[in-house]
Amino acid sequence: MKYIQFNILFVLALITLPSTLAKLRVGFYRRSCPEAESIVQQAVQKRFAADKSVTAALLRMHFHDCFVRGCDASILIDSTDDNQAEKAAGPNLTVREYSLIDQIKSMLEAACPQTVSCADIVTLATRDAVSLAGGPKYNVLTGRHDGLVSSASEVNLPGPASTVSEARQAFSARGLTINDMVVLLGGHTLGVSHCSFFKDRLSNFQGTGVPDSTMDQELVTNLKGMCGSNPNIIWIRLHS
Ligand code: HEM
Incomplete structure (x- = not known):
């Protein structure tokens, strides 16, 4: 388990390296905003105390941000009359905790105006949330710039109906x-899912009238029990 956790973080670190790698370093804000990392950490800690599922929410937000244009916080940009931003794309409608990032940004603007990027806030906050959930506390390179472009049409994340080879292609296109x-x-060890994303596999997979035969039957039974008669409820996979 520890090995898997370590590897997730290592690979997350890989996908989170933007093209401006040379400028990134641990402690980028040490002089310009010495309290930056502790402000983020305290805010995440407070949120975690109220709702432990914040770890899953931030982990997913970080992935959805980094997979599109790199880790540039373009997922946080709001849509305008002229532009449907990433936030408005289907997979991002169920991303949670946007308001936590907004709140941390406001706190950092009060402490050190126009210094700490939102891209670094998302990365640091995810690191802190992972650590609070029992994962390791790893060093985060900081100094990312926020992106200015955000378009829903660019959000081409693999979805719940993607085949393994489609998912592989999506990861491979990003060097993974x-x-x-x-x-x-x-x-996915932690977090929530809407039953609607997988209910087709539990009873009438591809019109066969039976569950997906490639699934573990015990899992099928458990999922059916958790989703009950309402296919749209949210169920908690694991609270760490
Ligand atoms: C093939 C790639 C992936 C697919 C198809 C996928 C699909 C999904 C789906 C359908 C959900 C449920 C969302 C909901 O019902 O609100 C979900 C949740 C989640 N995903 Fe993924 N995902 C993928 C990759 C990843 C990766 C790489 C990570 C992190 C490194 C990740 C982290 C999470 C987390 C933590 C949640 C729970 C979010 C929450 O509790 O709000 N996913 N994913």
Whole structure:
């Protein structure tokens, strides 16, 4: 378990390296905003005390941000009359905790105006939330710039109906191997899912009238029990 956790973080670190790698370093804000990392940490800690599922929410937000244009916080940009931003894309409608990032940004603007990027806030907050959930506390390179472009049409994340080879292709297009993908999917160890994303596999898979035969039958039974008669409820996979 520890090994898997370590690998997820290592691979997350890989996908989170933007093209401006040379400028990133641990402690980028040490002089310009010495309290930056502790402000983020305290805010995440407070939120975690109220709702432990914040770890899953941030982990997913970080992945959805990094997979599109790199880790540039483009997922946080709001849509305008002229532009449907990433936030408005289907997979991002169920991303949670946008308001926590907004709140941390406001706190950092009060402490050190126009210094700490939102891209670094998402990365640091995810690190802190993972650590609070029992994962390791790893060093985060900081100094990312926020992106200015955000378009819903660019959000081409693999979806719940993607085949393994489609998912592999999506990861490979970002320089990630099958091993990286398997390790990163370990991120699903915690968090929530809407039953609607997989209910078709539990009873009438592809019109066959029976569950997906490739699924573990005990899992099928458990999922059916958790989803009950309402296919749209949210169920908690694991609270760490
Ligand atoms: C093939 C790639 C992936 C697919 C198809 C996928 C799909 C999904 C789906 C359908 C959900 C449920 C969302 C909901 O019902 O609100 C979900 C949740 C989640 N995903 Fe993924 N995911 C993928 C990759 C990843 C990766 C790489 C990570 C992290 C490194 C990740 C982390 C999470 C987490 C933590 C949740 C729970 C979010 C929450 O509790 O709000 N996913 N994913």
